Amino acid sequence: MNLLHAIVLGIVQGLTEFLPISSTAHLLIVPKLLGWGDPGAAFSAVIQLGTMAAVVVFFWRDIVRIVWTWLRSLWTPALRGELDARMGWYIGLGTIPIGIIGLVFKDQIETAARNLWLTSTVLIVFAVVLLIADRVGRKTRPVERLTAKDAAVVGTFQILALIPGVSRSGSTITGGLFMGLNREAAARYSFLLSVPAVVLSGLFELKGAIGTGDVGWPPTLVATLFAFVVGYASIAWLLRFLVRHSTVVFVVYRVLLGATLLALLATGLLHD
Secondary structure (H helix, E strand, O other): OOHHHHHHHHHHHHHHOOOOOOHHHHHHHHHHHHOOOOOOHHHHHHHHHHHHHHHHHHOHHHHHHHHHHHHHHOOOHHHOOOHHHHHHHHHHHHHHHHHHHHHHOHHHHHOOOOOHHHHHHHHHHHHHHHHHHHHHOOOOEOHHHOOHHHHHHHHHHHHHHHOOOOOHHHHHHHHHHHOOEOHHHHHHHHHHHHHHHHHHHHHHHHHHHHHOOOOOHHHHHHHHHHHHHHHHHHHHHHHHHHHHOOOHHHHHHHHHHHHHHHHHHHHOOOOO
16 A cells, blocks of 8 residues: 555545445445555554544543543542533443444454445445434434433444444434434534544554555554544534534435445446
């Protein structure tokens, strides 16, 4: 991988990590379409640290407040009812499912699941699921009304993000919408929930990404930097967008992309 490839993939990661269109799918698809080959699951996991840094910087006040209030609530019962203290527990609770399943099925995720036929199909199928959630969800509850049940359900939905084509933000936002959260609340909790899962995944894969294959540390660092810059802009844009708009534009994009890829695969113009 050269630096140009790294820049392109970093931009792709930054654009697609927070939009409900699947960064993993795009990091698999774009190199295939350009004839670069698959950069690998480890590389993809590590450059996600760039977009997670974007989350930390964007929400740093929220994160510091949540961590500090949660820690104080451990010995100050009066604080346990506050949103920030509860949010600390909710983020931890929502992270448990993907942590367990990710470790158990690590090998399958890094090999068998990285399949263009599967990815293309999942892009379409989960687009329908996202559309249903946006249509049937009440969208009346702000983030202040988040509950432990919401955290457990959204955390369970996050497991689906291990399948390329689903989308981490797409799965968690969908879970939030099904639970009646409004779009902005679902997106905000989705972003905060993504931090521990992706940071742990990226650190776990770090050695493999820079120590094996053709991907060395210089392109990995470059891709991570571009992912951070573009990811920060994506967060700001999506939060503003969801205040006034539905997720239909992402649904349409997913269906068109998935259908196009399936057509290319079926005609032999694109090979898995």
